[in-house]
Amino acid sequence: MENTIIKVGGMSCQGCVSNVNGVLGALPGVASSEVSLEAGEAKVAFDPQLVSRAALLAAIEDAGFDAE
Ligand code: 9UX
Numbered sequence: 001m002e003n004t005i006i007k008v009g010g011m012s013c014q015g016c017v018s019n020v021n022g023v024l025g026a027l028p029g030v031a032s033s034e035v036s037l038e039a040g041e042a043k044v045a046f047d048p049q050l051v052s053r054a055a056l057l058a059a060i061e062d063a064g065f066d067a068e
Pocket residue numbers: 011012013014015016017019
């Protein structure tokens with residue numbers, strides 16, 4: 001398992017937080033995600049055999065947010 005912190009831009013309410021948690025949680029290989037509106041970031045634990053960090057960023061961006 002690998003842990004990463006992703007900066008997430010464009011979240012303006014707790015609904016956005018739920019949306020980001022939802023898209024991350026739907027990806028195979030994501031064990032857990034913790035998204036903070038205040039910090040503008042997501043802490044994600046994932047299995048690098050199943051999903052890449054780049055795929056996490058892409059999923060967040062597809063949901064309409066910025067990720068880096
Ligand atoms: Mo809040 Mo975010 O009304 O995708 S859910 S701004």
